[in-house]
Amino acid sequence: MRALVVLAIVLAMAFATVLALIARPAAAVERNFAGSAMADYHLAPANHSSRSTAFDGFTTELALKAAIDVSDRFSASVKVCYGCHGFELPMAHLDYRFGTAVSLRVGRFSPSLGAFNLRHDPANHRLSSKPLIYDMGRMLRMREWNLGVLPSPFPDNGAELSGTHWIGETVQVDWAAYAVSGFKSDAQGIDLDWQRSRTPDAYYVDNNHRPAVGARVVVTTKLGETSDLTFGVSAQHGSPDAASKLRYTFFGGDLTLRIRRTNVRVEYLGRRQTFETSDPTQLAYRVAGARGDFFVKQGLYAEIEQPLSGAVDLVLRYDFLSRNGNVQAGSPLSHRSAIHRGTVGFTYAIERGLRLKASTETWHFTDEDHRGRQQAVGFHLGLVGTF
Amino acid sequence: MIRLVSRALVVLLAAVVGCSGARRVDGLDPSSLPPDLRADYEVFAHRCSKCHTLARPLDSGITNDQFWRIYVTRMQRMPGSGISDSDVARILRFLRHYSAEQRAKKAAS
Numbered sequence: 001m002r003a004l005v006v007l008a009i010v011l012a013m014a015f016a017t018v019l020a021l022i023a024r025p026a027a028a029v030e031r032n033f034a035g036s037a038m039a040d041y042h043l044a045p046a047n048h049s050s051r052s053t054a055f056d057g058f059t060t061e062l063a064l065k066a067a068i069d070v071s072d073r074f075s076a077s078v079k080v081c082y083g084c085h086g087f088e089l090p091m092a093h094l095d096y097r098f099g100t101a102v103s104l105r106v107g108r109f110s111p112s113l114g115a116f117n118l119r120h121d122p123a124n125h126r127l128s129s130k131p132l133i134y135d136m137g138r139m140l141r142m143r144e145w146n147l148g149v150l151p152s153p154f155p156d157n158g159a160e161l162s163g164t165h166w167i168g169e170t171v172q173v174d175w176a177a178y179a180v181s182g183f184k185s186d187a188q189g190i191d192l193d194w195q196r197s198r199t200p201d202a203y204y205v206d207n208n209h210r211p212a213v214g215a216r217v218v219v220t221t222k223l224g225e226t227s228d229l230t231f232g233v234s235a236q237h238g239s240p241d242a243a244s245k246l247r248y249t250f251f252g253g254d255l256t257l258r259i260r261r262t263n264v265r266v267e268y269l270g271r272r273q274t275f276e277t278s279d280p281t282q283l284a285y286r287v288a289g290a291r292g293d294f295f296v297k298q299g300l301y302a303e304i305e306q307p308l309s310g311a312v313d314l315v316l317r318y319d320f321l322s323r324n325g326n327v328q329a330g331s332p333l334s335h336r337s338a339i340h341r342g343t344v345g346f347t348y349a350i351e352r353g354l355r356l357k358a359s360t361e362t363w364h365f366t367d368e369d370h371r372g373r374q375q376a377v378g379f380h381l382g383l384v385g386t387f
Numbered sequence: 388m389i390r391l392v393s394r395a396l397v398v399l400l401a402a403v404v405g406c407s408g409a410r411r412v413d414g415l416d417p418s419s420l421p422p423d424l425r426a427d428y429e430v431f432a433h434r435c436s437k438c439h440t441l442a443r444p445l446d447s448g449i450t451n452d453q454f455w456r457i458y459v460t461r462m463q464r465m466p467g468s469g470i471s472d473s474d475v476a477r478i479l480r481f482l483r484h485y486s487a488e489q490r491a492k493k494a495a496s
Contacts, residue, residue, distance in 0.1 A: 032458070034443060069457045095461075103464060112466065124439045164464045166471060174466035218466040225426075226433040230467040256467070258437065311412040349412035353442030386442045 295325025
């Protein structure tokens with residue numbers, strides 16, 4: 001272990017030395033400040049059981065970002081955001097580009113996993129709510145479900161190597177491979193602890209020595225001057241507990257078709273999660289042999305964004321989320337639970353950079369709530385601005 | 388209650404679609420650009436709206452051509468950007484024109 005640490009320090013020093021030697025003097029330091037803010041009202045009418053487990057009412061999200069291009073090769077970005085859980089630091093990283101094809105990112109950032117995260121800022125996606133697999137607090141029954149498969153964004157500390165290659169003028173191949181701290185959980189926790197994974201209370205320090213590793217490959221084909229097709233696959237594997245006994249693995253695929261101003265997106269994301277089974281009283285079901293120590297949470301969304309006029313976009317989305325496997329004792333979920341959600345929404349551009357968002361969601365749960373209901377509806381009305 | 392809210396949303400949608408007409412709010416009206424730049428603008432609008440709204444670059448207040456060169460090259464490396472080398476040249480041609488217009492407006496004011 002000590003040899004590994006020494007090797008890591010030597011490599012880091014060597015890298016810093018190489019950077020200092022090959023970095024060109026900055027012609028000019030250019031700064032770009034940007035931000036966004038969204039206020040959203042979520043109405044879940046006559047659904048008292050959901051009200052105790054959903055943020056219905058007003059929520060506000062705010063983000064401020066500074067990006068600095070120190071030279072052609074070297075840039076830095078810092079982003080501060082405010083949401084339901086206070087101020088966060090989702091981005092503070094350095095980027096260094098080797099030649100024209102390969103880049104290194106070091107610091108705090110959301111690693112390359114899935115397609116949606118690039119658009120997670122509320123100014124960059126058309127509906128108030130995120131896809132269910134990436135939900136971070138706007139879903140009904142969010143406590144029972146512990147949010148989506150992977151709440152987005154998911155900033156972490158580490159390093160990512162990435163590359164972009166073109167085959168002719170029509171095919172773009174992107175790849176990324178990274179090592180980050182990884183998500184966290186208690187030794188006895190049956191699921192990942194999202195709050196503990198992102199909280200600064202632990203000084204953004206990892207709870208174990210084993211980094212999580214992951215990769216993503218994306219292929220984009222230009223079908224025409226204003227149309228393209230993008231296909232991506234991603235995975236991440238890590239250990240969430242301090243003793244590094246438990247494991248999680250994310251896996252996903254995504255497809256995006258753009259024809260002029262119409263966007264069609266389909267994305268799948270799954271997570272296999274192991275948990276501790278030494279205390280059966282913590283679990284709702286008897287552990288079934290060697291395959292009883294994990295659950296699989298997975299889902300997908302399909303959506304279409306269609307401009308209706310120069311200022312109005314229509315958005316239709318279908319979400320599916322399921323969880324198969326043992327649950328914590330007392331959980332209202334069963335060993336096979338699922339959610340279907342349909343969303344109809346539209347955005348109205350009041351002026352460039354300022355949009356009204358309105359949407360209606362219909363929910364179907366395979367599990368009944370304490371009143372025996374499986375259906376619910378929700379409405380969102382929000383205003384989002386970029387500056 | 389649910390029906391009421393649903394009907395209100397439909398009426399609101401019909402009203403905004405009807406009132407918005409064909410004006411293009413998100414980006415620029417291509418007919419306001421010199422004819423030889425309209426195709427470049429379409430490439431800019433298509434490629435740069437994949438991950439964010441066009442308000443980001445258009446309202447950034449940046450009018451430095453050197454900045455845009457570095458910035459667009461960085462955006463080209465975003466996964467799935469679809470920004471080829473020839474697209475970079477066309478996007479920068481539009482941004483140079485747009486920046487010059489913005490500088491002229493600032494000077495006039």
